[in-house]
Structure formats: C-alpha cells, structure tokens
Amino acid sequence: MTAAGRLERGDVGQANGASPDQIWSGVARILREELGDGPFSSYIAPSGVRQNAAGQVHVVTPTAYARDWIRRHALRRINELWAAQDGLRRRLDAKCRAEYEAENPAPPPLEAGRPVSATVASPAPVQTPQPTVAPVTDGPRAARAAGLQDRLTFDTFVPGQGNEFALAVARQVAGWTEGYFNPIFFCGPYGYGKTHLLNAIAWEAQRLKPDAKVVYLTAERFLATFVKAVQDRQTAAFKDSLRSADLLLIDDVHFIGGKTSTQEELFHTLTALLEDGRRVVLSGDRPPTALSEVEPRLRSHLAAGLTCPVEPADRTLKMAVAERKLEALAGLGLVDGKASEAVLAHMIDRTPGSIRELEGALNTLAAVAGRRLSSLSVDEVQALLAATLRTGPERRITVDEIQKTTAEYYGLKQLDLLSERRTRSIARPRQVAMYLCKHHTTRSYPDIGRRFGGRDHTTVLHGVRQIEKLITADAQIAKDVEALVRKLRG
Numbered sequence: 001m002t003a004a005g006r007l008e009r010g011d012v013g014q015a016n017g018a019s020p021d022q023i024w025s026g027v028a029r030i031l032r033e034e035l036g037d038g039p040f041s042s043y044i045a046p047s048g049v050r051q052n053a054a055g056q057v058h059v060v061t062p063t064a065y066a067r068d069w070i071r072r073h074a075l076r077r078i079n080e081l082w083a084a085q086d087g088l089r090r091r092l093d094a095k096c097r098a099e100y101e102a103e104n105p106a107p108p109p110l111e112a113g114r115p116v117s118a119t120v121a122s123p124a125p126v127q128t129p130q131p132t133v134a135p136v137t138d139g140p141r142a143a144r145a146a147g148l149q150d151r152l153t154f155d156t157f158v159p160g161q162g163n164e165f166a167l168a169v170a171r172q173v174a175g176w177t178e179g180y181f182n183p184i185f186f187c188g189p190y191g192y193g194k195t196h197l198l199n200a201i202a203w204e205a206q207r208l209k210p211d212a213k214v215v216y217l218t219a220e221r222f223l224a225t226f227v228k229a230v231q232d233r234q235t236a237a238f239k240d241s242l243r244s245a246d247l248l249l250i251d252d253v254h255f256i257g258g259k260t261s262t263q264e265e266l267f268h269t270l271t272a273l274l275e276d277g278r279r280v281v282l283s284g285d286r287p288p289t290a291l292s293e294v295e296p297r298l299r300s301h302l303a304a305g306l307t308c309p310v311e312p313a314d315r316t317l318k319m320a321v322a323e324r325k326l327e328a329l330a331g332l333g334l335v336d337g338k339a340s341e342a343v344l345a346h347m348i349d350r351t352p353g354s355i356r357e358l359e360g361a362l363n364t365l366a367a368v369a370g371r372r373l374s375s376l377s378v379d380e381v382q383a384l385l386a387a388t389l390r391t392g393p394e395r396r397i398t399v400d401e402i403q404k405t406t407a408e409y410y411g412l413k414q415l416d417l418l419s420e421r422r423t424r425s426i427a428r429p430r431q432v433a434m435y436l437c438k439h440h441t442t443r444s445y446p447d448i449g450r451r452f453g454g455r456d457h458t459t460v461l462h463g464v465r466q467i468e469k470l471i472t473a474d475a476q477i478a479k480d481v482e483a484l485v486r487k488l489r490g
C-alpha cells in the first residue's frame with residue numbers, strides 16, 4: 001500500500017487548520033519530487049504519520065530499516081517541510097511501527113463514530129493481533145475499534161455484480177434495522193471485500209449509535225487474545241469484553257479451523273450474544289457449512305442466520321474500483337489525470353486475481369508513473385509493471401491445460417473442443433478456450449488453430465474477437481472467463 005492508501009481521512013485539527021494527514025500528504029508530494037520515485041516508493045510511500053495522545057507526531061515506518069533510512073536521508077527535510085505547514089511547529093521523529101506501538105500501546109477507541117486518539121495515516125493495516133481485546137472497563141461509550149481501518153467505509157465500497165446483495169445486507173445490519181437474520185455470515189474468496197464490508201458496518205453502526213458497544217476483531221486476534229487471557233487467568237474479563245457487545249464482528253473465522261478450545265470459546269460467546277438478542281456478523285472464506293475444520297456444533301450456529309456470499313468481482317466492477325482508486329490517488333496529488341481505458345483494461349487483464357491484487361498493481365503504477373498517468377500507453381504500463389511488480393515469472397499455462405479446464409468447466413470433453421462439431425454448446429466454449437490461449441499463452445493464431453484440431457488461423461482470430469466483444473456485452477461470458485482464468489492461475 002502506498003502512502004496514498006492511508007492518507008484519506010484526517011481527524012485532528014491543527015493550529016493552521018490542516019490535519020496531520022493533509023500536511024503529510026503535501027510533504028510526501030514534495031519528497032517524491034525531490035527523492036525520486038525509487039526511494040519514495042521504497043521508504044516514504046509505505047510510511048505514514050501518527051499522532052500520539054501527548055500530541056507528538058511521528059513518521060511511522062513499516063520496518064526498522066526504513067526508519068533508519070528516513071532518519072539518515074529524509075528526516076531533516078521532512079521536518080523543514082512539516083514546520084512550514086504545522087501551526088504547532090512540532091518536530092517529528094521517525095519510529096518503526098513495532099517501536100511506535102510498544103510506546104503507544106492503546107488501541108484507538110471510537111467515540112461518536114470517530115477515533116478518539118489522534119491516530120492518522122497508519123503505516124500498515126491495523127489488524128495486527130494485540131494482547132488484549134480492548135480495555136474492558138471504560139464504560140458504555142467504549143466502542144472497540146482496534147483493528148478497524150479508516151478507509152474501509154461504505155463510501156469507499158464500490159457496488160457491483162457479486163457484492164450487491166452483501167452490500168444491502170451490510171447496510172441493513174449497520175443501520176440496526178430490526179428483523180434481520182442473526183448471525184450474518186459473509187463468505188467468499190480472499191480479497192473481494194469481506195473485511196471492507198465488516199469495517200464499513202462497524203464504522204456506520206457506531207456512527208448511528210455512538211453509545212452502543214461495537215466490537216470488531218479478526219479471528220486471529222480472537223484466538224491470540226483468548227490464549228493470552230487463559231495464560232494470564234483473565235478469561236472472565238475476556239468473556240465480559242465480548243459478551244457485553246451490542247454488535248460483535250469477527251473477521252476470517254476460518255482461521256480458527258482445527259483450534260478446538262478457541263472454537264469452544266467462540267461457540268459460547270456466540271450463543272450468549274444471540275440468546276441476548278445482540279447482533280453478530282462474521283466472515284469466512286467459505287460458507288459455514290463448508291468449514292470442515294470447525295466443530296459441527298459451532299458450524300451450525302454460524303449457519304443459523306443468513307449466509308451472504310461476496311462473489312469475485314467481474315470486469316465491470318474491477319473497472320469501477322480501478323477508476324475510484326485512481327481518483328482517490330489523484331485527490332491526494334499522487335497521480336495526475338486519468339488513465340486511458342486501454343491502460344485500465346490492461347491492468348485488469350494483468351491482475352486476474354482479487355481486487356486486492358488490482359489495488360496493489362495500481363499503487364505500484366501510481367508510485368512509479370503517477371505524474372504521467374494520463375499519457376501512458378499500454379506498452380509503457382506493461383514495461384513499468386514488469387520492472388516493478390517483481391512477481392517472478394508467471395506460471396506457464398499450456399494450451400492443453402486451457403482445453404481441459406474449459407471443457408470441464410462447461411461439462412464437455414476436451415475432444416469436443418477439438419472436434420468439427422459446431423453446435424453452440426460446443427462452439428462457444430471452444431471460442432472461449434481459443435481466447436484464453438491467445439491471451440494467456442504466447443502461441444500465435446496459426447499455432448492455436450493447429451492445436452484445435454487443425455483449424456485455420458482466421459477461425460481462431462474470429463473466435464478470439466468474438467469473445468473479446470462478448471466479454472463487455474454478455475455478463476455470463478465475462479464471468480465464465482474470469483472464473484476460468486482464476487482456475488488456470490491456481
């Protein structure tokens with residue numbers, strides 16, 4: 001994630017009216033010009049600023065190495081630039097995240113839907129397991145926001161096919177609407193917005209009912225906190241902290257698969273809350289019924305309310321997310337103008353996985369070529385990403401694999417795709433397979449034709465063009481292609 005991803009929301013007013021994240025955004029912009037894209041994207045972009053309870057501001061880096069680099073090469077300049085904009089004229093020091101969090105351990109509680117502490121511009125997702133859930137003695141207004149990310153709200157969630165139902169349910173829960181199912185279980189593959197929705201629910205629910213106790217935590221943190229509570233003989237406090245929640249959200253429940261005592265604890269937490277009419281929202285990478293490593297008793301409770309799928313994004317949704325993301329980066333001054341549609345389409349083709357993968361590629365593009373975004377050609381983008389993403393060689397996909405996977409997907413035999421048969425139920429999957437061969441192997445049209453029962457290259461060309469057109473016009477074909485690409489990439 002670049003600095004951009006973390007500089008979207010400022011809560012702390014300064015003497016001159018600018019918030020720390022606004023100031024940092026301006027400082028970062030200048031540093032980028034001065035240091036160049038390489039050092040900027042390695043050290044400044046992954047860092048952010050945080051203000052502690054005493055009002056001191058630190059540049060917080062993800063690693064000690066980045067901290068040392070910033071201290072040696074950039075801190076003086078950061079302080080000059082900062083002093084020019086911060087009405088309080090504070091001096092900043094650099095600290096790595098572990099160091100900063102050890103010195104400023106309190107998680108940011110919510111008050112009236114906004115973080116009370118002046119934490120801004122966190123340098124990494126704040127989902128790191130913490131030793132305790134949150135203070136359990138800080139009164140009824142103590143909503144627990146440890147682990148929530150500022151930018152994951154309904155405002156930043158892009159609706160589209162695959163997430164519309166989930167979004168509607170999420171809004172309903174966040175609105176404390178009566179008559180919904182309980183618990184709600186959001187399920188779906190990695191990186192398509194489950195955590196985003198859970199965060200958005202927590203922020204919105206807290207905003208609407210500032211006095212309610214909203215607790216969000218990952219299952220990993222649930223486990224870590226529970227284990228620590230057992231070690232410290234503090235299980236009663238742990239239980240109370242969760243069972244007094246008005247709304248409990250637990251992310252990535254599949255994580256506790258195979259962990260018997262944690263499951264047992266979650267089971268009791270869940271039943272206590274449900275019996276008391278409290279609301280519970282969970283997420284997992286599969287529907288509860290498919291969580292085979294979870295005890296049947298817990299599984300049946302997880303499945304007892306509403307299971308709500310968050311499906312992989314189709315091309316249209318990815319395009320909308322990409323546009324929104326670049327707009328946000330432009331708002332922070334990290335990119336100029338808009339990318340051409342061809343460039344966006346290329347980015348989406350190059351990131352056939354989750355939205356997270358697409359976001360990562362866009363961040364990289366912004367860091368290396370943000371200023372030139374609107375004039376970039378597809379070839380330039382390809383060169384830039386090849387040089388910077390360093391994902392290593394992609395797994396080579398063969399024509400044979402494409403044929404087998406496509407045939408299986410459509411319930412056909414590989415031989416059907418190679419045959420002369422022209423019925424639509426075979427001709428269309430054949431064209432899809434040809435399209436995949438053209439886009440995901442280095443084979444030429446004549447070569448592909450040869451591998452499809454000795455067809456002429458013009459037949460292949462026609463098939464590929466046909467699917468290229470249908471992908472934008474026919475949602476089912478687009479979905480099929482997306483699903484096949486995912487299968488082929490493993």
Ligand SMILES: Nc1ncnc2c1ncn2[C@@H]1O[C@H](COP(=O)(O)OP(=O)(O)OP(=O)(O)O)[C@@H](O)[C@H]1O
Binds near residue numbers: 156285
């Ligand atoms: N519809 C969407 N609109 C905007 N951003 C999205 C959308 N879906 C996903 N994202 C973004 O994609 C990234 C990954 O999403 P998220 O972390 O919510 O996925 P997840 O399904 O919870 O995955 P995991 O199980 O790995 O945590 C986040 O940065 C999120 O903001």
